[in-house]
Amino acid sequence: MDDGLNAEQRSAVNTLAGPLLVLAGAGTGKTRVVTVRIAKLIRQGIQPDRILAVTFTNKAAAEMKERVGAQLGKRLKSMPVVSTFHSHCVRVLRCHIRKLGYPEKFAIYDRGDQESLARGVLREIRVPGEMLKPSDLLFHIGNWKTKCIRPQDAEAVAETDKEHLAAIAYRRYQAKLKTLGAVDFDDLLLLTEQLFTESQEALREEANRFDHLLIDEYQDTNGSQYRIVKALASGHRNLCVVGDDDQSIYGWRGAEVQHILRFARDWPDATVVRLEQNYRSTAEILEMSNRLIAFNKTRHPKVLKPSRSGGPKPRVEQFKTETEEAEGVVADIQRLLLSPDWEPRDFAILFRTNEQPRAFETELRKVKLPYVLIGGMSFFDRREVRDLLAYLKLLASPDDEVAARRIINTPPRGIGNKTIEQLTSAAVQEGISLWEVMHRPGPMQALAPVARQAVTSFCELIKSFRARVEGGESLVDITRSLLTAIKYEDDLTRTCADENETQARWAAVEEVVNALGAYESKARKPDLRKFIDDVALGDSEFDNEKDKQLKKNAIALMTMHSAKGLEFPHVYVVGLEEGLLPHHRSVEADGDAIDEERRLCYVGVTRAEERLTLTMALTRMKWGKPRETIPSRFLFELIGQADNPHARSAAHAAPARPAQGRRKTGRATSTTRTSPPKKTAAKKAAPKKNVAKKSTSTRPASQRPAGTPPPRKGQRKP
DNA sequence: CCTGGCATCATTTTT
DNA sequence: TGATGCCAGG
Numbered sequence: 120m121d122d123g124l125n126a127e128q129r130s131a132v133n134t135l136a137g138p139l140l141v142l143a144g145a146g147t148g149k150t151r152v153v154t155v156r157i158a159k160l161i162r163q164g165i166q167p168d169r170i171l172a173v174t175f176t177n178k179a180a181a182e183m184k185e186r187v188g189a190q191l192g193k194r195l196k197s198m199p200v201v202s203t204f205h206s207h208c209v210r211v212l213r214c215h216i217r218k219l220g221y222p223e224k225f226a227i228y229d230r231g232d233q234e235s236l237a238r239g240v241l242r243e244i245r246v247p248g249e250m251l252k253p254s255d256l257l258f259h260i261g262n263w264k265t266k267c268i269r270p271q272d273a274e275a276v277a278e279t280d281k282e283h284l285a286a287i288a289y290r291r292y293q294a295k296l297k298t299l300g301a302v303d304f305d306d307l308l309l310l311t312e313q314l315f316t317e318s319q320e321a322l323r324e325e326a327n328r329f330d331h332l333l334i335d336e337y338q339d340t341n342g343s344q345y346r347i348v349k350a351l352a353s354g355h356r357n358l359c360v361v362g363d364d365d366q367s368i369y370g371w372r373g374a375e376v377q378h379i380l381r382f383a384r385d386w387p388d389a390t391v392v393r394l395e396q397n398y399r400s401t402a403e404i405l406e407m408s409n410r411l412i413a414f415n416k417t418r419h420p421k422v423l424k425p426s427r428s429g430g431p432k433p434r435v436e437q438f439k440t441e442t443e444e445a446e447g448v449v450a451d452i453q454r455l456l457l458s459p460d461w462e463p464r465d466f467a468i469l470f471r472t473n474e475q476p477r478a479f480e481t482e483l484r485k486v487k488l489p490y491v492l493i494g495g496m497s498f499f500d501r502r503e504v505r506d507l508l509a510y511l512k513l514l515a516s517p518d519d520e521v522a523a524r525r526i527i528n529t530p531p532r533g534i535g536n537k538t539i540e541q542l543t544s545a546a547v548q549e550g551i552s553l554w555e556v557m558h559r560p561g562p563m564q565a566l567a568p569v570a571r572q573a574v575t576s577f578c579e580l581i582k583s584f585r586a587r588v589e590g591g592e593s594l595v596d597i598t599r600s601l602l603t604a605i606k607y608e609d610d611l612t613r614t615c616a617d618e619n620e621t622q623a624r625w626a627a628v629e630e631v632v633n634a635l636g637a638y639e640s641k642a643r644k645p646d647l648r649k650f651i652d653d654v655a656l657g658d659s660e661f662d663n664e665k666d667k668q669l670k671k672n673a674i675a676l677m678t679m680h681s682a683k684g685l686e687f688p689h690v691y692v693v694g695l696e697e698g699l700l701p702h703h704r705s706v707e708a709d710g711d712a713i714d715e716e717r718r719l720c721y722v723g724v725t726r727a728e729e730r731l732t733l734t735m736a737l738t739r740m741k742w743g744k745p746r747e748t749i750p751s752r753f754l755f756e757l758i759g760q761a762d763n764p765h766a767r768s769a770a771h772a773a774p775a776r777p778a779q780g781r782r783k784t785g786r787a788t789s790t791t792r793t794s795p796p797k798k799t800a801a802k803k804a805a806p807k808k809n810v811a812k813k814s815t816s817t818r819p820a821s822q823r824p825a826g827t828p829p830p831r832k833g834q835r836k837p
Numbered sequence: 838c839c840t841g842g843c844a845t846c847a848t849t850t851t852t
Numbered sequence: 853t854g855a856t857g858c859c860a861g862g
Contacts, residue, residue: 176852205852230851304852371850472849474853494851528838535838657852680850702849719850742848743853845857
């Protein structure tokens with residue numbers, strides 16, 4: 120049954136017991152190995168539902184489920200549990216969170232909710248916006264949470280004024296979450312971890328639920344996840360982790376490559392299997408990729424070996440502006456699409472930041488090529504979607520203050536800021552929720568009669584619909600009638616500039632209703648809260664939509680982050696410029712930030728199966744102003760001076776470069792390049808490169824001005 | 838209380 | 853450039 124597996128893959132599949140680390144390079148058939156392995160476990164008599172596979176994204180989970188299903192046929196009574204960390208933690212917490220003093224029906228706050236909450240907290244403690252913005256606060260809280268620093272300890276570690284302020288706000292934020300019976304994304308992990316340390320009973324119960332634990336994308340686990348994994352696996356020790364340290368791109372979210380790097384130390388009897396045979400990309404693409412990633416200092420050494428030969432050479436293209444970059448790329452795609460070999464879905468344009476796709480979108484629209492913009496959590500950020508979800512949340516959990524605030528006066532029903540202010544301060548004083556305070560005679564009497572009336576009827580509205588939910592009526596019906604009751608469509612008509620916008624927004628509302636309908640018809644026992652959880656965790660019907668989008672025959676536009684795990688015949692990695700691909704935040708940060716950017720770039724280029732195009736713009740609009748750019752250092756690393764005369768000449772020219780500072784980029788690290796690699800040269804003139812091996816090992820020291828800040832640690836191991 | 842206009846502000850990646 | 857916040861007028 121493991122026919123067609125190579126030796127490496129086979130050994131990964133056959134090590135069924137004990138700790139196993141699979142170091143799977145890009146395009147080495149990792150998913151296949153994992154699914155075959157799971158299937159094999161089941162064939163050996165392991166109960167499917169005693170296997171827990173944890174993936175990083177919902178998409179990956181869905182895919183894995185599908186493939187395991189395909190391997191085994193549908194006649195299984197149960198299926199392996201495939202879940203993301205976050206979803207699994209929700210499941211665990213729903214059972215045990217009482218032990219931590221939270222209500223069983225806790226609400227999950229997404230980013231938008233967090234922001235509202237943060238805003239409220241800052242208002243309450245009267246911190247003016249210029250001293251600490253909600254996003255700043257969340258940034259700090261996020262940092263602390265990923266480092267497991269509790270609110271009460273944050274002040275001790277705070278250094279700057281902002282941090283001290285944030286520490287105070289953090290206490291309040293966390294306390295508030297708790298009284299509201301809500302948890303944020305980080306809490307899901309943090310609380311699970313806490314649960315496991317505080318309750319042996321809960322830990323035992325959860326750990327005993329499975330005999331085999333499998334973690335995909337292990338390089339992206341953060342501290343909490345790492346400890347949760349350890350806790351769950353230390354009993355049976357049947358832990359299989361799969362990942363590629365070279366593709367660790369979530370350090371900013373607390374992921375630590377160290378976890379995968381030291382797996383063998385954590386589990387001394389671990390088997391380590393390397394998958395290096397790449398089935399995805401042409402030899403030349405791989406050569407570039409290998410050469411690039413070799414500049415990173417800390418990694419499990421591995422070199423991807425090609426199985427494909429031939430194919431067009433990877434190209435580097437340089438344009439004057441980002442508009443021309445978009446035009447150039449799109450024109451190239453258009454040209455290729457003339458051939459019957461390719462269709463739109465074979466193309467992907469990968470970028471670093473979310474402002475980049477704009478130019479490509481307009482261009483693609485202009486020439487009427489179908490495209491999909493993946494990611495960009497735009498859908499849930501849309502006003503109308505958030506509004507409707509807030510109503511649903513309020514129906515599901517009465518104390519959801521953030522939701523309440525959002526829709527208490529949407530559409531306008533005569534509850535203005537002043538009223539809300541009064542109610543809030545009363546709630547703070549009495550230490551109760553906004554919802555509760557609306558039922559206290561005292562604070563209510565203090566309101567102006569008109570406002571009081573408005574508040575009362577709002578409460579009635581919510582209560583009546585909540586009763587219908589509890590009565591078990593169809594959620595879709597309830598939602599439809601709710602939308603009618605609040606005259607939401609009228610409100611949209613009123614507030615939108617034109618009819619198109621109204622329609623678009625209403626369509627989004629309908630989409631939510633449809634998703635609810637889909638959920639309702641699929642779920643055995645539909646539960647509004649579960650639906651809302653799924654939406655918050657990105658595990659909803661919407662994602663199926665997104666997946667369908669990907670399957671739509673369209674050119675894919677996405678960030679390199681969201682491209683992980685995907686592959687396309689034609690890949691355009693765009694915006695290879697200093698400050699953009701090594702993002703300036705990473706350039707300024709010290710430590711391993713640049714290495715992560717390099718990994719990101721590596722992820723980008725290794726998506727390409729057939730043909731890779733790297734592009735950059737010589738000037739790029741920033742904040743409405745055109746700004747000169749500098750070619751990304753990765754460009755030089757990718758090309759490899761040994762292979763390309765222009766890259767070589769660039770390297771030779773380098774000694775001149777330390778005479779820098781003429782271009783006022785303000786950063787000492789900037790290399791004052793005057794002649795970036797010429798596209799034609801890179802494209803055509805590249806001589807046959809049988810010298811790749813040599814070129815990987817030596818990055819001329821001269822290429823980077825000596826002694827410039829980001830110390831080149833890029834010495835690769837022998 | 839609501840709205841629209843003006844100013845200001847900040848620019849990464851996402852479960 | 854675009855998103856958001858604040859203020860003044862309705």
